[in-house]
Amino acid sequence: MSDLRPQKRMASDILDVGENKIWLDPSRQEDISSAITREDVKELIDEGAITSKKEKGNSRGRIRERQDKKKRSQKKGQGKRKGTKTARNPRKKEWMNKIRAQREILKEYRDEGKISRNTYRKYYKKSKGGEFEDIRHLKTALEEEIEEVKE
The missing domain is CATH 1.10.1200.60 (Non-ribosomal Peptide Synthetase Peptidyl Carrier Protein; Chain A)
Structure with a gap:
């Protein structure tokens, strides 16, 4: 396996994401290693050999569940109250x-x-x-x- 760090670095700069977010197609490794210039890397990006991984967000599932319960007047007992009446x-x-x-x-x-x-x-x-x-x-x-x- 050849060193693809320069291509990864260029791709991250072009796609404006971190290097860890770059995905290189394992089946197109030879093409990627032969890409020397930014233009070559841009071409590979257009072809789909190099892409950026999707950004992970924070799941709101648990929050929605909690809000749902609060709507039904649950989770509002004595232990959850900080202020006075x-x-x-x-x-x-x-x-x-x-x-x-x-x-x-x-x-x-x-x-x-x-x-x-x-x-x-x-x-x-x-x-x-x-x-x-x-x-x-x-x-x-x-x-x-x-x-x-x-x-």
Whole structure:
């Protein structure tokens, strides 16, 4: 077996990959060893006698599996938690989610004509004051208000 290091070096320079990534066709060894110039090596690359090996990546299979389990609320037990309850879900963020949901319901009721503008404003202020624990609480209060107006 002849020394093909110069050809490998030239090929790696041409293909812009490392020398270890270069594959030389074992059946075309004589042709490769006779290639002296860069032009000869380029010709062999075009013919497929010299190619670069594919780059290996990091498999995301295990990560996908883990993400899948997290979606199903697994892998979130006590042992996986580092921060406190409020560090993981800050009070402000909790409040923002709650108030946005309540305001969405209020707008929905107002736009559908279930409540008047005055009632909307009244309940908007109440929800801002934190009177309603959640959407269900707000909805029951609104339904009672609607019943009162009907009577």
